[in-house]
């Protein structure tokens with residue numbers, strides 16, 4: 001995952017904490033009105049949400065995403081694909097995933113226009129890098145954050161290329177706008193006509209000082225990560241993940257495995273704001289334990305990859321088991337994903 005400069009604060013369901021300028025985001029939860037829903041491509045709808053009073057919304061930068069709390073209570077993350085200069089509305093695009101976990105189906109099959117949804121963010125875990133060249137690789141709905149990023153690098157006059165793969169032309173959203181941004185810089189690869197993206201051709205001999213960005217299906221991310229490793233990290237890789245890694249084993253990835261014999265030990269969690277002290281038993285997550293006293297704590301994937309439950313750690317040393325934080329963020333230990341993380345110390349004090 002791209003290395004973030006600063007972590008976002010705690011995931012309270014209702015908060016009035018100020019925007020965090022370091023992430024270009026806000027942790028306050030707002031009730032926003034779904035102003036319109038538009039068809040973008042086969043299976044892809046875009047939603048524009050606005051403040052019901054017409055007030056401006058917190059700023060964001062390309063690559064940022066929102067947590068949307070749907071009317072059913074499901075929490076999902078969607079990348080912003082509108083324009084940051086439009087301070088009066090956020091736009092996200094949603095692909096219908098037939099066999100998904102229900103969030104996209106709710107958006108596609110429920111008449112949301114005129115209803116309010118709770119929104120947290122924006123937060124940016126996928127910002128543009130300070131590089132000379134920018135190579136974007138998008139698969140399917142992974143184009144949503146990349147659309148905003150491409151607009152930005154194009155407007156800044158930077159050197160960029162985009163390879164955009166999709167199942168078929170009709171399933172690929174935003175192609176017209178992208179063509180207008182730089183027809184010679186973009187390769188559209190509908191799989192039913194041209195096969196999958198040729199990653200070897202794209203990533204072999206990448207120029208020095210190139211930032212490569214990838215967003216798309218898990219298989220594409222894994223393949224790009226593999227080529228990055230095989231190249232000896234010859235290029236800088238940034239990616240956005242909205243699913244569990246194919247070989248999810250965060251303990252192995254992080255080199256952390258809790259107790260030496262593999263068994264989990266109980267530990268205490270102190271919630272600094274309420275003063276409650278809870279015991280997290282073996283086999284139970286911090287999130288589930290906290291929910292007994294604070295059912296409003298937000299979560300989504302509960303597998304450590306989405307970031308919804310990211311919480312500030314005030315004291316103690318977390319044992320990270322997520323697949324989201326960078327090595328530097330793990331070492332700093334300032335935040336953790338409480339849906340999967342545990343503690344290396346007898347007590348953790350959390351900003352909740």
Ligand code: FES
Pocket residue numbers: 298299300301302303304305306307308309310322337338339340
């Ligand atoms: S709920 Fe997704 S990381 Fe914890």
